Amino acid sequence: MNSDKSLGLGLIVLGIAGIWQTMQIDVFTFSEDPGPKLFPILGFSVLVFCGAGILLFHKRKQIKDGEAKLDLTQQIRGLTISGLLIAYSLGLWLFGYYLTTPILTFAFYYVIAGSSRRVWWRGVVYSAAVTAGVHLLFSQFLNTLLPSGILF
Amino acid sequence: MHDILASFGILLQPATFALITISTALGIVLGAIPGLSGGLGVALLLPLTFGMEPETGLAMLISIWVGGISGAMIGSILLGIPGSPSSIATTFDGYPMTRNGQAVKALGASITASFFSTVLSILIALVLSPLMARLALKMGPWEYFSLGFCAISLVAALARDGVFHGLAAAAFGLILASVGFAPIDGNPRFTFGNLYLNSGFDLVSVMLGLFAFKQIVVDFAKGEQQIPQVDSSDIRGFGVTLKEYKDNIWNIFRSFFIGLWIGFLPGMGSSLSNMVAYAQAKSASRHPEKFGKGCIDGVFASEASNNAAVGGSLIPMVALGIPGDGVTAILLGGLMIHGVQAGPLLFDNNPEIVYALFLTSLIAAVLVLIMQFWGMRLFPAILKIPYHYLYPAIIVLGFMGVFVGSSTAFNYILLLGFAGLGLVMDRFRLPVGPFLLAFILAPMLELNLRRGLTYTDDGILPFFTRPVSTLLLAAAFFSIVSPYLLPWLKARKVKKAEANAQTSRESGANVN
Numbered sequence: 140m141n142s143d144k145s146l147g148l149g150l151i152v153l154g155i156a157g158i159w160q161t162m163q164i165d166v167f168t169f170s171e172d173p174g175p176k177l178f179p180i181l182g183f184s185v186l187v188f189c190g191a192g193i194l195l196f197h198k199r200k201q202i203k204d205g206e207a208k209l210d211l212t213q214q215i216r217g218l219t220i221s222g223l224l225i226a227y228s229l230g231l232w233l234f235g236y237y238l239t240t241p242i243l244t245f246a247f248y249y250v251i252a253g254s255s256r257r258v259w260w261r262g263v264v265y266s267a268a269v270t271a272g273v274h275l276l277f278s279q280f281l282n283t284l285l286p287s288g289i290l291f
Numbered sequence: 292m293h294d295i296l297a298s299f300g301i302l303l304q305p306a307t308f309a310l311i312t313i314s315t316a317l318g319i320v321l322g323a324i325p326g327l328s329g330g331l332g333v334a335l336l337l338p339l340t341f342g343m344e345p346e347t348g349l350a351m352l353i354s355i356w357v358g359g360i361s362g363a364m365i366g367s368i369l370l371g372i373p374g375s376p377s378s379i380a381t382t383f384d385g386y387p388m389t390r391n392g393q394a395v396k397a398l399g400a401s402i403t404a405s406f407f408s409t410v411l412s413i414l415i416a417l418v419l420s421p422l423m424a425r426l427a428l429k430m431g432p433w434e435y436f437s438l439g440f441c442a443i444s445l446v447a448a449l450a451r452d453g454v455f456h457g458l459a460a461a462a463f464g465l466i467l468a469s470v471g472f473a474p475i476d477g478n479p480r481f482t483f484g485n486l487y488l489n490s491g492f493d494l495v496s497v498m499l500g501l502f503a504f505k506q507i508v509v510d511f512a513k514g515e516q517q518i519p520q521v522d523s524s525d526i527r528g529f530g531v532t533l534k535e536y537k538d539n540i541w542n543i544f545r546s547f548f549i550g551l552w553i554g555f556l557p558g559m560g561s562s563l564s565n566m567v568a569y570a571q572a573k574s575a576s577r578h579p580e581k582f583g584k585g586c587i588d589g590v591f592a593s594e595a596s597n598n599a600a601v602g603g604s605l606i607p608m609v610a611l612g613i614p615g616d617g618v619t620a621i622l623l624g625g626l627m628i629h630g631v632q633a634g635p636l637l638f639d640n641n642p643e644i645v646y647a648l649f650l651t652s653l654i655a656a657v658l659v660l661i662m663q664f665w666g667m668r669l670f671p672a673i674l675k676i677p678y679h680y681l682y683p684a685i686i687v688l689g690f691m692g693v694f695v696g697s698s699t700a701f702n703y704i705l706l707l708g709f710a711g712l713g714l715v716m717d718r719f720r721l722p723v724g725p726f727l728l729a730f731i732l733a734p735m736l737e738l739n740l741r742r743g744l745t746y747t748d749d750g751i752l753p754f755f756t757r758p759v760s761t762l763l764l765a766a767a768f769f770s771i772v773s774p775y776l777l778p779w780l781k782a783r784k785v786k787k788a789e790a791n792a793q794t795s796r797e798s799g800a801n802v803n
Binding site: 178219256266 | 453454455456458459461462463465466469473475476478480481504507508509511512513514677678679680682683684686687688690691694695698700703704706707710718719720721733736737740741744745748750775
């Protein structure tokens with residue numbers, strides 16, 4: 140099955156499930172107001188319509204599908220950076236900005252630079268500079284709060 | 292005339308002028324940083340103006356706003372990350388131009404289109420404010436709904452992989468924007484008991500997730516860390532040739548009027564105008580296949596339209612007291628805090644404030660032009676920063692950008708979730724443009740749809756009987772069916788011509 144077929148089917152299933160889920164919203168409306176269900180139902184109906192349209196008019200040849208696919212190494216790289224992003228968001232939530240940012244900025248630098256370009260002391264200086272720069276911009280200049288973390 | 296000269300006198304006082312200059316520069320910087328915007332600057336610095344004279348305080352806020360709208364294109368063109376929703380369409384061709392080594396040219400086109408549009412829109416606003424405001428009042432919810440629907444259809448119809456892909460992406464935008472309290476009655480939808488979802492998805496998280504974070508993951512996964520080459524050594528002036536300006540005169544004017552019109556409709560604004568103008572430029576172009584690959588026409592269209600909305604959105608704010616978009620709503624709040632009541636009587640009661648608003652915008656536009664002209668050769672230096680230095684800084688700024696809006700860690704989840712959604716959309720070739728446009732317009736669409744259905748006893752009928760609404764819906768319908776209808780009609784015509792030729796050949800043979 141090419142991506143158009145699976146997309147078409149997926150949209151139809153999602154659309155029907157969405158319409159069903161929207162119907163479960165329990166509301167009382169007054170006068171002629173169609174209520175809060177109408178708009179989402181409209182959106183999900185467009186999904187069903189588009190799913191059917193994609194199934195009917197999908198291109199026979201599997202064009203461009205290969206472009207989007209990543210090989211194993213690329214998938215591992217993608218997962219690595221995604222893992223670091225999740226770690227950063229967790230760190231900000233748990234430990235706050237000042238503890239997490241220097242460590243994770245260094246980690247981002249270290250991973251993105253790769254073995255040929257990374258120099259540890261540059262990474263340390265850079266992480267400190269980014270942490271201080273963002274602190275100055277947000278905390279000092281714009282007078283906003285930076286994440287403080289729930290553990291401290 | 293006396294009032295205009297008096298306002299000019301106040302604004303050109305050294306201290307006020309210095310404040311305008313600094314605020315404009317600040318607006319450009321905030322606009323260029325992913326996650327921040329001139330609008331955020333206006334909101335954050337509003338309290339600073341409380342102790343100032345009204346003209347000075349408003350001059351400061353207006354300058355940040357104008358600088359922010361113009362500065363948003365820097366991130367769009369150089370990094371492919373729109374600084375604000377007003378420059379989303381600029382990324383479509385601006386970033387590919389950078390990838391093709393034409394960053395300075397893209398910046399030059401953007402700067403000149405922005406300046407032209409800002410100045411012209413303010414001059415028009417200055418003269419036509421009362422008249423245009425009355426015109427806007429004649430539009431009802433039916434026209435607003437149809438306009439929004441038409442805009443989404445126009446953008447969806449241009450999807451590279453077909454109108455169904457574009458519409459499906461737009462439908463996702465509408466559905467995700469439905470999360471949270473519904474308009475009018477405030478019923479929670481699809482929140483599943485999560486309090487953070489009551490106010491819906493944060494737009495900054497959506498934008499940064501879909502553009503910046505998705506791009507960072509994809510680039511790193513594919514190992515694309517080659518820095519685009521920028522050769523600015525032989526660039527003269529703005530880097531755009533006279534022929535390119537000449538070829539785009541109609542495009543710029545059309546985009547300008549789209550921006551002006553959308554800007555002065557209350558509740559609309561530059562977030563919508565740049566997409567519609569881009570869609571129009573592509574569909575009217577003689578070479579639509581070049582769009583999305585680094586076509587300067589797309590940059591002209593987007594930037595001419597978003598800056599036209601500056602003057603456009605000042606019109607309803609000044610003449611009716613109705614904000615054209617979120618930022619003008621804050622500016623309106625600023626006016627009220629200073630004891631100035633915007634509306635039809637503002638011209639009579641506080642003419643100096645009206646002229647100060649317009650003249651500050653003009654001064655800020657000139658300052659933006661000067662600053663960006665000198666800066667356009669320096670901005671591409673961002674591209675010379677290796678990715679291992681650039682990306683970590685963008686990641687940190689992005690996380691802080693989504694945090695400052697609501698001070699909640701839940702926005703981190705949204706940010707990463709929308710980056711994931713961006714990857715899935717890429718996989719299935721669903722375009723981001725229609726998704727984002729629908730997401731931004733959905734609250735306005737729903738509100739006007741429900742108002743339109745309740746204002747009369749005729750139900751859905753007024754949407755199809757009121758002339759402007761009918762026209763807009765017909766345009767929307769045509770844009771959806773035309774990708775299938777036009778080739779079919781063309782094929783039918785060719786077939787008919789072939790059949791006629793065959794018949795005439797046969798009849799000729801019979802005569803012989």
